[in-house]
Amino acid sequence: MRRGAVVLLVLYAFRLSAETAPLIANVGARKTFSLDGVWNTIVDPYETGLSSHFYENAKPKTKSDLVEYDFDHSPKLKVPGDWNSQRESLLFYEGPMWYQRYFSYQKREHMRAFLYFGAANYLARVWLNGKKLGEHMGGFTPFDFEVTDQISDGENSVVVEVDNTRHAEGVPSIHTDWWNYGGLTRSVELVEVPETFVEDYSVQLAKGSTDQILISLKLNGIPLFPANAKGEMAPTVIIPELFVKEQCGDMQRFGVGEYLSCSVRAKPELWSPEKPRLYHVIIAAGEDHIADRIGFRTIQTRGTQILLNGKPIFLRGICLHEEAPFRGGRAFSEEDDRTLFTWAKELGANFVRLAHYPHNEAMVRLADQMGLLVWDEVPVYWEMDFQNPATLENAKAQLQDVITRDHNRAAVALWSLSNETPISPARNAFLKSMAEYARQLDNTRLITSASDKAEHPDDEHAALNDPLGEYLDVIGLNEYVGWYGKYRPADADKMQWTFKYPKPVIVSEFGGGAPYGMHGDKDTRFTEEYQANLYEHQLGMLQKIPALAGMTPWILMDFRSPRRTLVGIQDYYNRKGLISDRGQRKQAFYVLQKFYQEKAQEKH
Numbered sequence: 001m002r003r004g005a006v007v008l009l010v011l012y013a014f015r016l017s018a019e020t021a022p023l024i025a026n027v028g029a030r031k032t033f034s035l036d037g038v039w040n041t042i043v044d045p046y047e048t049g050l051s052s053h054f055y056e057n058a059k060p061k062t063k064s065d066l067v068e069y070d071f072d073h074s075p076k077l078k079v080p081g082d083w084n085s086q087r088e089s090l091l092f093y094e095g096p097m098w099y100q101r102y103f104s105y106q107k108r109e110h111m112r113a114f115l116y117f118g119a120a121n122y123l124a125r126v127w128l129n130g131k132k133l134g135e136h137m138g139g140f141t142p143f144d145f146e147v148t149d150q151i152s153d154g155e156n157s158v159v160v161e162v163d164n165t166r167h168a169e170g171v172p173s174i175h176t177d178w179w180n181y182g183g184l185t186r187s188v189e190l191v192e193v194p195e196t197f198v199e200d201y202s203v204q205l206a207k208g209s210t211d212q213i214l215i216s217l218k219l220n221g222i223p224l225f226p227a228n229a230k231g232e233m234a235p236t237v238i239i240p241e242l243f244v245k246e247q248c249g250d251m252q253r254f255g256v257g258e259y260l261s262c263s264v265r266a267k268p269e270l271w272s273p274e275k276p277r278l279y280h281v282i283i284a285a286g287e288d289h290i291a292d293r294i295g296f297r298t299i300q301t302r303g304t305q306i307l308l309n310g311k312p313i314f315l316r317g318i319c320l321h322e323e324a325p326f327r328g329g330r331a332f333s334e335e336d337d338r339t340l341f342t343w344a345k346e347l348g349a350n351f352v353r354l355a356h357y358p359h360n361e362a363m364v365r366l367a368d369q370m371g372l373l374v375w376d377e378v379p380v381y382w383e384m385d386f387q388n389p390a391t392l393e394n395a396k397a398q399l400q401d402v403i404t405r406d407h408n409r410a411a412v413a414l415w416s417l418s419n420e421t422p423i424s425p426a427r428n429a430f431l432k433s434m435a436e437y438a439r440q441l442d443n444t445r446l447i448t449s450a451s452d453k454a455e456h457p458d459d460e461h462a463a464l465n466d467p468l469g470e471y472l473d474v475i476g477l478n479e480y481v482g483w484y485g486k487y488r489p490a491d492a493d494k495m496q497w498t499f500k501y502p503k504p505v506i507v508s509e510f511g512g513g514a515p516y517g518m519h520g521d522k523d524t525r526f527t528e529e530y531q532a533n534l535y536e537h538q539l540g541m542l543q544k545i546p547a548l549a550g551m552t553p554w555i556l557m558d559f560r561s562p563r564r565t566l567v568g569i570q571d572y573y574n575r576k577g578l579i580s581d582r583g584q585r586k587q588a589f590y591v592l593q594k595f596y597q598e599k600a601q602e603k604h
């Protein structure tokens with residue numbers, strides 16, 4: 001049997017058993033048909049849909065037939081979009097929701113089709129024309145299914161059950177301080193690709209180098225041979241402005257399913273927040289052509305410093321949830337993303353922490369364009385089932401998906417593994433394993449995690465000795481001196497911090513809550529004055545930390561949280577934003593802005 005045929009057989013077997021297909025990189029650059037818009041939906045709190053076969057989208061054939069559901073006449077929801085913010089009765093709803101829509105399609109010879117979901121929170125089961133395609137777990141990462149064989153010429157019906165029930169063994173687990181927005185929260189697309197296509201690629205500077213670009217790419221489909229004498233079928237990467245045209249893989253090895261790698265010498269102008277230079281990059285293999293815009297930069301640590309392009313940088317950051325300004329709900333549009341980043345820039349930021357889960361892909365691409373370095377995070381948050389191998393597998397799958405999605409973004413400087421997880425041997429082993437996995441997937445970026453496990457031996461000393469630090473490149477510290485616990489804002493003035501591991505420190509959270517417009521003296525909780533005063537004292541304290549390489553205070557904008565019930569003040573919003581959900585700047589915004597303006601002038 002020819003080698004190609006063997007590979008095909010293996011692949012086919014894999015496709016039959018796989019839950020989801022391998023993730024297609026950069027769907028934005030492919031031929032896509034949008035399935036966004038209005039979908040028919042059935043709220044199914046007792047999950048009768050599975051046993052009643054809602055996925056068949058059946059219709060009574062005779063007047064005596066019993067079919068106890070009817071998508072065509074059911075209420076509708078917009079996709080992309082969470083259900084909670086679209087219908088008042090769904091604000092607190094957690095459970096299964098069935099989505100259905102029709103679409104028409106004309107099959108094209110030698111083309112393959114995939115159904116691609118930007119994200120669905122939390123569990124998604126997908127059927128096309130009554131046949132199950134598979135399932136996906138995890139609310140913030142993309143997934144896709146190949147539908148080449150299942151899709152029909154003409155009308156098709158796709159059904160998705162999305163269930164945002166929280167589970168103890170889930171990632172995240174039961175408790176979070178953010179709204180558990182359910183639904184098809186990001187775009188759904190039908191993606192058309194040639195029989196052989198570039199599934200994934202990475203075009204990045206080699207670790208620590210400024211003149212060697214490493215290329216790796218993975219083909220999906222049948223092998224691209226025989227290539228012609230000029231090797232025109234060979235996967236090729238072209239960067240016109242750098243005069244790069246590089247073939248990857250030799251003539252014998254235009255294999256599929258494996259990474260082909262090569263490297264090329266070039267001297268790109270380096271990407272930085274001040275000058276976010278992006279290059280046009282074309283990846284071509286056989287019939288497939290993808291265009292991307294990629295920036296080149298190095299990110300490293302030296303002692304307790306973070307170096308961008310070899311020079312120390314102070315990360316003037318801010319945390320963000322993926323929540324839409326003005327209209328509320330899960331953010332998904334370019335407009336939402338741009339508003340949030342424009343505010344971050346106005347604050348003087350050169351860095352954003354996208355808490356506590358992967359935000360939409362367009363957001364990270366926008367960071368590339370606008371010059372904001374990014375802390376990308378997975379939702380390993382608070383107490384989790386750290387003993388459970390399936391939980392670890394789930395966390396790793398989410399990490400892999402976000403790395404696959406974002407590994408060409410110059411903006412992404414840090415992969416964050418977790419937030420405020422309680423110390424235990426099982427948790428330490430869990431996060432060690434994740435750190436190793438992250439490095440295996442991408443050895444060019446820095447690994448971090450946010451820990452709040454500081455000790456206060458007395459009122460003048462604070463120490464972060466979390467053993468997790470051993471596995472990280474950068475220590476993330478969340479501390480709420482002046483808000484939680486016994487300390488008031490002024491107590492920060494005499495507090496000295498020490499860190500067990502001699503690595504750069506990012507203070508990844510501090511802050512306090514105040515609804516916009518609530519005023520009083522600086523000692524009165526929940527006033528803008530209290531919040532602003534807290535920031536003044538915090539900034540004084542943090543500047544005394546020699547290893548401080550950056551900070552991302554909590555948080556740019558107020559966001560919904562089911563834990564924040566205080567009537568008249570919180571009303572189910574976490575009010576620690578520097579800006580209200582209506583875009584109003586609070587006093588603390590200007591305190592931080594002034595600090596960042598001064599910081600930006602400093603030489604490192």
Ligand code: GCB
Pocket residue numbers: 177356419420452478509554574576
């Ligand atoms: C934290 C968490 C964050 C919360 C924040 C708060 O430590 O990391 O998710 O929202 O504190 O407001 O308490």
